[in-house]
Amino acid sequence: MNWDDTTEETAPERLVGSVADREDQAVEAALRPKDLGEFIGQEKVREQLDLVLRAARARGATADHVLLSGAPGLGKTTLSMIIAAEMGAPIRITSGPAIQHAGDLAAILSSLQEGEVLFLDEIHRMSRPAEEMLYMAMEDFRVDVIVGKGPGATAIPLELPPFTLVGATTRAGLLPPPLRDRFGFTAHMEFYEPAELQRVIHRSADLLDVEIDTDGAAEIAGRSRGTPRIANRLLRRVRDYAQVKADGRITRAIAEAALKVYEVDGRGLDRLDRGVLEALLKLFGGGPVGLSTLAVAVGEERETVEEVAEPFLVREGLLARTPRGRVATPAAWAHLGLTPAQGSGQQDLFGA
Numbered sequence: 001m002n003w004d005d006t007t008e009e010t011a012p013e014r015l016v017g018s019v020a021d022r023e024d025q026a027v028e029a030a031l032r033p034k035d036l037g038e039f040i041g042q043e044k045v046r047e048q049l050d051l052v053l054r055a056a057r058a059r060g061a062t063a064d065h066v067l068l069s070g071a072p073g074l075g076k077t078t079l080s081m082i083i084a085a086e087m088g089a090p091i092r093i094t095s096g097p098a099i100q101h102a103g104d105l106a107a108i109l110s111s112l113q114e115g116e117v118l119f120l121d122e123i124h125r126m127s128r129p130a131e132e133m134l135y136m137a138m139e140d141f142r143v144d145v146i147v148g149k150g151p152g153a154t155a156i157p158l159e160l161p162p163f164t165l166v167g168a169t170t171r172a173g174l175l176p177p178p179l180r181d182r183f184g185f186t187a188h189m190e191f192y193e194p195a196e197l198q199r200v201i202h203r204s205a206d207l208l209d210v211e212i213d214t215d216g217a218a219e220i221a222g223r224s225r226g227t228p229r230i231a232n233r234l235l236r237r238v239r240d241y242a243q244v245k246a247d248g249r250i251t252r253a254i255a256e257a258a259l260k261v262y263e264v265d266g267r268g269l270d271r272l273d274r275g276v277l278e279a280l281l282k283l284f285g286g287g288p289v290g291l292s293t294l295a296v297a298v299g300e301e302r303e304t305v306e307e308v309a310e311p312f313l314v315r316e317g318l319l320a321r322t323p324r325g326r327v328a329t330p331a332a333w334a335h336l337g338l339t340p341a342q343g344s345g346q347q348d349l350f351g352a
């Protein structure tokens with residue numbers, strides 16, 4: 001699975017969108033694991049990070065800079081907070097788009113305390129001058145503040161206390177190599193397995209005081225697109241349904257009925273995803289068809305189909321992007337319960 005294909009930017013009202021909406025932001029603080037022991041899944045990352053942090057603690061040193069890459073909602077912010085907590089250090093949170101001028105970064109860096117963790121989300125979206133300032137800050141704990149303009153400009157060196165930068169990005173490939181190389185530890189976060197999401201759901205249900213059985217949690221986990229943020233969001237919607245329509249307890253039947261109302265199917269596809277697949281199968285015999293034609297057929301913008309619907313369909317093995325256009329896979333026909341028409345070209349493509 002190549003997560004770098006996932007350029008999913010999601011409208012907040014989309015129940016299966018991976019970007020945080022307002023309600024997520026309000027409840028996520030309560031659901032965040034507080035230490036590495038509570039953090040579910042990502043075994044390799046956890047094991048490696050545990051070593052890095054323990055070693056730094058044993059030396060009485062500030063932890064090395066850490067780069068976390070992976071799709072939205074997989075736990076990068078959570079991990080940065082855990083790093084600070086495990087180091088007994090305060091944390092400052094900011095993001096690449098918020099730092100447009102080198103001066104913005106200088107102001108933040110010069111106010112850090114010794115050992116503080118600076119979490120820089122979307123680090124790939126920082127401005128170039130700020131990025132260059134960061135190189136020196138990361139390596140030498142020093143920045144040059146430029147005073148004045150033109151030939152009279154002078155660089156005033158400013159010493160910084162040692163700090164740990166935790167950079168997060170959805171696109172590690174977009175980071176310039178000099179920046180990437182300055183991180184002592186780089187971790188790539190994978191999508192979660194359903195069994196791991198099931199544990200996330202049970203943990204969140206406990207914290208939210210919701211009763212849920214194993215099958216109910218499994219049903220929600222299977223529809224959460226490998227993403228804890230989506231699992232927590234679906235859990236909240238299913239809880240609403242369970243409260244209004246039943247006795248508040250979440251079972252498989254309740255989860256199924258609730259997610260039917262919200263039009264999230266057994267595999268986590270929503271109305272938009274299914275609309276794209278249905279058009280591809282029913283109108284174009286499974287393709288190949290050009291992106292623009294497909295977008296017109298579903299009545300959506302080209303970008304919406306390409307950036308919002310397709311990444312997950314590709315990741316799920318339901319749709320392929322080929323040089324000749326978009327093509328449905330045999331799994332797409334099976335998922336929608338349809339059969340490819342004889343001579344549709346699908347048999348040639350997949351040998352069906």
Ligand SMILES: Nc1ncnc2c1ncn2[C@@H]1O[C@H](COP(=O)(O)OP(=O)(O)OP(=O)(O)O)[C@@H](O)[C@H]1O
Nearest residue numbers: 028031032039040072073074075076077078228229
């Ligand atoms: N491993 C995990 N175990 C339990 N809960 C998790 C885990 N990872 C993430 N979560 C939950 O998922 C939610 C989203 O996590 P988080 O905000 O850390 O994601 P993110 O990768 O930083 O997303 P973004 O890139 O959009 O900022 C949080 O509420 C958190 O509690």
